[in-house]
Amino acid sequence: MHALFVCSRNRLRSPTAEAIFSSWPGIETASAGTAPDAEERVSSDHIRWADVIVVMERSHKARLAKQFGDSLKGKKIVCLDIPDKYAFMQPELIALLEQRAAPFLRT
Template sequence: MSKRLLFLCSRNRLRSPTAEAVFAGYPGIETDSAGLAPDAELRLTAEQVEWADIILVMERVHQQRLKKGFGKLLGGKKVAVLDIPDDYQFMEPALVELLKSKCGPFLS
Protein backbone atom coordinates (compact mmCIF):
# COMPACT_ATOMS: atom_id res chain seq x y z
CA MET A 1 0.00 0.00 0.00
CA SER A 2 1.35 3.41 -0.89
CA LYS A 3 1.94 6.20 1.58
CA ARG A 4 0.22 9.51 0.78
CA LEU A 5 2.25 12.63 1.55
CA LEU A 6 0.70 16.10 1.45
CA PHE A 7 3.12 19.04 1.36
CA LEU A 8 1.95 22.48 2.48
CA CYS A 9 3.43 25.96 2.30
CA SER A 10 1.90 29.42 1.99
CA ARG A 11 1.23 29.96 -1.70
CA ASN A 12 1.97 26.57 -3.31
CA ARG A 13 4.41 28.16 -5.77
CA LEU A 14 7.90 27.13 -4.66
CA ARG A 15 8.46 24.81 -1.70
CA SER A 16 5.46 22.48 -1.63
CA PRO A 17 5.28 21.98 -5.44
CA THR A 18 9.01 21.20 -5.40
CA ALA A 19 8.47 18.61 -2.66
CA GLU A 20 5.52 17.12 -4.55
CA ALA A 21 7.64 16.80 -7.70
CA VAL A 22 10.73 15.43 -5.93
CA PHE A 23 8.93 12.61 -4.13
CA ALA A 24 6.34 11.79 -6.82
CA GLY A 25 8.69 9.29 -8.43
CA TYR A 26 9.46 7.37 -5.25
CA PRO A 27 8.10 3.80 -5.16
CA GLY A 28 5.19 3.40 -2.78
CA ILE A 29 4.73 7.16 -2.38
CA GLU A 30 1.87 9.32 -3.62
CA THR A 31 2.24 13.09 -3.34
CA ASP A 32 0.12 16.21 -3.44
CA SER A 33 0.67 19.83 -2.44
CA ALA A 34 -1.30 22.93 -1.60
CA GLY A 35 -1.04 26.36 -0.06
CA LEU A 36 -2.65 27.82 3.03
CA ALA A 37 -2.69 31.51 2.04
CA PRO A 38 -5.80 33.08 0.48
CA ASP A 39 -3.81 33.80 -2.71
CA ALA A 40 -2.32 30.31 -3.04
CA GLU A 41 -2.03 28.80 -6.53
CA LEU A 42 -3.90 25.76 -5.21
CA ARG A 43 -5.61 26.25 -1.85
CA LEU A 44 -5.81 23.36 0.56
CA THR A 45 -9.11 21.46 0.52
CA ALA A 46 -10.75 19.17 3.04
CA GLU A 47 -10.49 16.36 0.48
CA GLN A 48 -6.70 16.70 0.41
CA VAL A 49 -6.49 16.58 4.21
CA GLU A 50 -8.68 13.47 4.29
CA TRP A 51 -6.61 11.84 1.51
CA ALA A 52 -3.23 12.33 3.23
CA ASP A 53 -1.51 9.86 5.54
CA ILE A 54 1.18 12.36 6.49
CA ILE A 55 0.98 16.15 6.19
CA LEU A 56 4.35 17.90 5.93
CA VAL A 57 4.31 21.65 6.46
CA MET A 58 7.26 23.92 5.69
CA GLU A 59 6.99 26.20 8.75
CA ARG A 60 5.34 26.30 12.17
CA VAL A 61 2.94 29.00 10.99
CA HIS A 62 1.61 26.55 8.40
CA GLN A 63 0.93 24.01 11.14
CA GLN A 64 -1.05 26.67 13.05
CA ARG A 65 -3.06 27.64 9.95
CA LEU A 66 -3.72 23.98 9.18
CA LYS A 67 -5.05 23.36 12.71
CA LYS A 68 -7.14 26.53 12.61
CA GLY A 69 -8.74 25.75 9.25
CA PHE A 70 -8.89 21.95 9.27
CA GLY A 71 -8.49 20.90 12.90
CA LYS A 72 -11.60 18.68 12.89
CA LEU A 73 -10.09 16.59 10.06
CA LEU A 74 -6.67 16.09 11.64
CA GLY A 75 -7.57 13.38 14.18
CA GLY A 76 -5.09 10.55 13.80
CA LYS A 77 -3.10 12.35 11.08
CA LYS A 78 0.64 12.75 11.39
CA VAL A 79 1.58 16.40 10.89
CA ALA A 80 5.27 17.31 10.80
CA VAL A 81 7.02 20.68 10.53
CA LEU A 82 10.02 20.59 8.19
CA ASP A 83 11.38 24.02 9.20
CA ILE A 84 12.22 25.04 5.63
CA PRO A 85 12.15 28.83 5.18
CA ASP A 86 10.81 30.58 2.09
CA ASP A 87 14.32 31.23 0.75
CA TYR A 88 14.34 28.99 -2.32
CA GLN A 89 13.19 28.92 -5.92
CA PHE A 90 11.15 26.10 -7.48
CA MET A 91 13.32 22.97 -7.90
CA GLU A 92 16.43 24.80 -6.62
CA PRO A 93 19.08 22.10 -5.94
CA ALA A 94 19.65 23.29 -2.36
CA LEU A 95 15.90 23.03 -1.68
CA VAL A 96 15.75 19.54 -3.23
CA GLU A 97 18.63 18.35 -1.03
CA LEU A 98 17.08 19.90 2.09
CA LEU A 99 13.74 18.25 1.34
CA LYS A 100 15.39 14.86 0.83
CA SER A 101 17.23 15.09 4.14
CA LYS A 102 14.23 16.35 6.13
CA CYS A 103 11.64 14.00 4.58
CA GLY A 104 13.71 10.82 4.66
CA PRO A 105 12.23 9.55 7.94
CA PHE A 106 8.67 9.85 6.55
CA LEU A 107 9.35 7.84 3.40
CA SER A 108 10.01 4.43 4.93
Protein backbone atom coordinates in the same frame (compact mmCIF):
# COMPACT_ATOMS: atom_id res chain seq x y z
CA MET B 1 1.29 6.28 1.29
CA HIS B 2 -0.34 9.60 0.43
CA ALA B 3 1.93 12.57 1.24
CA LEU B 4 0.57 16.11 1.20
CA PHE B 5 3.16 18.90 1.13
CA VAL B 6 2.02 22.31 2.35
CA CYS B 7 3.59 25.76 2.14
CA SER B 8 2.07 29.24 1.89
CA ARG B 9 1.37 29.90 -1.78
CA ASN B 10 2.04 26.47 -3.33
CA ARG B 11 4.49 27.93 -5.83
CA LEU B 12 8.00 26.97 -4.69
CA ARG B 13 8.58 24.68 -1.71
CA SER B 14 5.58 22.34 -1.70
CA PRO B 15 5.51 21.85 -5.50
CA THR B 16 9.23 21.04 -5.37
CA ALA B 17 8.58 18.44 -2.67
CA GLU B 18 5.65 17.03 -4.63
CA ALA B 19 7.84 16.69 -7.72
CA ILE B 20 10.85 15.08 -6.09
CA PHE B 21 8.96 12.57 -3.95
CA SER B 22 6.42 11.62 -6.65
CA SER B 23 8.91 9.16 -8.14
CA TRP B 24 9.47 7.34 -4.87
CA PRO B 25 7.96 3.85 -4.88
CA GLY B 26 4.82 3.48 -2.82
CA ILE B 27 4.26 7.21 -2.43
CA GLU B 28 1.58 9.37 -4.04
CA THR B 29 2.11 13.10 -3.63
CA ALA B 30 0.08 16.30 -3.70
CA SER B 31 0.81 19.85 -2.69
CA ALA B 32 -1.22 22.84 -1.58
CA GLY B 33 -0.89 26.21 0.10
CA THR B 34 -2.47 27.89 3.10
CA ALA B 35 -2.70 31.42 1.65
CA PRO B 36 -5.89 32.71 -0.01
CA ASP B 37 -3.93 33.29 -3.23
CA ALA B 38 -2.25 29.88 -3.30
CA GLU B 39 -2.00 28.14 -6.67
CA GLU B 40 -3.84 25.19 -5.09
CA ARG B 41 -5.42 25.99 -1.75
CA VAL B 42 -5.43 23.22 0.84
CA SER B 43 -8.89 21.73 1.23
CA SER B 44 -10.68 19.19 3.38
CA ASP B 45 -10.34 16.75 0.47
CA HIS B 46 -6.55 17.09 0.70
CA ILE B 47 -6.66 16.45 4.44
CA ARG B 48 -8.87 13.35 4.08
CA TRP B 49 -6.64 11.98 1.30
CA ALA B 50 -3.33 12.43 3.16
CA ASP B 51 -1.67 9.80 5.32
CA VAL B 52 1.09 12.25 6.22
CA ILE B 53 1.00 16.05 5.98
CA VAL B 54 4.38 17.72 5.59
CA VAL B 55 4.41 21.45 6.32
CA MET B 56 7.32 23.76 5.62
CA GLU B 57 6.87 26.08 8.64
CA ARG B 58 5.18 25.98 12.05
CA SER B 59 2.78 28.70 10.91
CA HIS B 60 1.42 26.31 8.26
CA LYS B 61 0.68 23.71 10.93
CA ALA B 62 -1.10 26.35 13.02
CA ARG B 63 -3.20 27.47 10.04
CA LEU B 64 -4.18 23.88 9.28
CA ALA B 65 -5.16 23.31 12.91
CA LYS B 66 -7.28 26.47 12.90
CA GLN B 67 -8.98 25.69 9.60
CA PHE B 68 -9.37 21.91 9.77
CA GLY B 69 -9.25 21.14 13.52
CA ASP B 70 -10.99 17.81 14.05
CA SER B 71 -10.20 16.59 10.53
CA LEU B 72 -6.53 16.42 11.55
CA LYS B 73 -7.12 13.93 14.35
CA GLY B 74 -5.04 10.83 13.72
CA LYS B 75 -3.08 12.51 10.92
CA LYS B 76 0.70 12.52 11.04
CA ILE B 77 1.88 16.13 10.62
CA VAL B 78 5.57 16.85 10.15
CA CYS B 79 7.15 20.32 10.17
CA LEU B 80 10.39 20.63 8.19
CA ASP B 81 11.28 24.21 9.27
CA ILE B 82 12.24 25.25 5.74
CA PRO B 83 11.95 29.04 5.23
CA ASP B 84 10.51 30.67 2.14
CA LYS B 85 13.81 31.65 0.55
CA TYR B 86 14.31 29.07 -2.18
CA ALA B 87 13.36 28.89 -5.84
CA PHE B 88 11.35 26.06 -7.38
CA MET B 89 13.61 22.98 -7.75
CA GLN B 90 16.62 24.86 -6.33
CA PRO B 91 19.31 22.25 -5.52
CA GLU B 92 19.66 23.49 -1.91
CA LEU B 93 15.89 23.15 -1.41
CA ILE B 94 15.91 19.65 -2.87
CA ALA B 95 18.76 18.64 -0.54
CA LEU B 96 16.90 20.01 2.51
CA LEU B 97 13.67 18.29 1.53
CA GLU B 98 15.40 14.96 0.99
CA GLN B 99 17.27 15.24 4.28
CA ARG B 100 14.33 16.35 6.43
CA ALA B 101 11.29 14.68 4.83
CA ALA B 102 12.70 11.33 3.71
CA PRO B 103 12.66 9.69 7.18
CA PHE B 104 8.88 10.27 7.36
CA LEU B 105 8.19 8.92 3.88
CA ARG B 106 9.54 5.42 4.21
CA THR B 107 6.85 2.90 3.28
